Amino acid sequence: xxxxxxxxSARALATLLALSGxxxxxxxxxxxxxxxxxxxxxxxxxxxxxxxxxxxNGIRYVSGGIGIEERAWLAAHGKEFNTHATFAVVxxxxxxxxxxxxxxxxxxxxxxxxxxxxxxxxxxxxxxGYQLVATHDGQxxxxxxxxxxxxxxxxxxxxxx
Numbered sequence: 001x002x003x004x005x006x007x008x009s010a011r012a013l014a015t016l017l018a019l020s021g022x023x024x025x026x027x028x029x030x031x032x033x034x035x036x037x038x039x040x041x042x043x044x045x046x047x048x049x050x051x052x053x054x055x056x057n058g059i060r061y062v063s064g065g066i067g068i069e070e071r072a073w074l075a076a077h078g079k080e081f082n083t084h085a086t087f088a089v090v091x092x093x094x095x096x097x098x099x100x101x102x103x104x105x106x107x108x109x110x111x112x113x114x115x116x117x118x119x120x121x122x123x124x125x126x127x128x129g130y131q132l133v134a135t136h137d138g139q140x141x142x143x144x145x146x147x148x149x150x151x152x153x154x155x156x157x158x159x160x161x
Contacts, residue, residue: 037068053080057111059103059125065118066097074120081122083145083153085132088119090158095119099157100135132157 050073053062062081064070078084087099101121103112106129114121116134125147132143136159145153 054114056114059112059123061112061114061121061123063101063114063116063118063121065095065120070118071120074122078122081124081152082147083123083125083130083155085116085121085123085134085155085157086119087116087121087134087136087157087159089161092161096136096159098136102133104131104133106130 051062051064051070053060055061060081062074062077065074083103085101087096088094089096095118097116097118099116099119099121101112101114101116102110103123103125105111111125111130112123127147127149129144129146132145132155134141134143134157139159141157141159143155143157145155147153
């Protein structure tokens with residue numbers, strides 16, 4: 001089942017617009033003042049979007065981000081993970097879920113193989129070099145990245161329509 005989620009953080013939106021060469025924010029993305037924001041949620045509402053981190057091959061990870069509560073939970077717990085990946089479609093910027101994700105260590109060994117349940121995947125990886133391979137709707141994207149002890153690795157992958 002393919003799902004697309006039309007909400008982007010300002011940072012992810014700016015990155016995706018830069019990747020797609022777009023210059024104008026479509027009016028469909030304008031938010032109403034009546035819509036809740038991550039900042040307007042109560043702690044109980046954030047907790048209601050709780051996701052359950054999993055562990056595979058010793059790697060702790062979580063995916064999600066569908067609905068404001070899940071996005072708020074991910075924002076609140078993001079510091080627990082040193083690798084953040086966001087998946088969307090360009091142009092357009094719609095978030096996508098059900099992305100097959102494989103993370104390979106520098107030696108080519110698969111350290112994580114999962115399907116992202118939402119547009120965001122967060123993992124806690126040992127320091128080193130990696131390659132993320134993401135497949136959605138028949139399209140595969142690859143990104144090399146490095147995890148350090150001091151900084152978080154942030155990847156934004158834009159699948160073409």
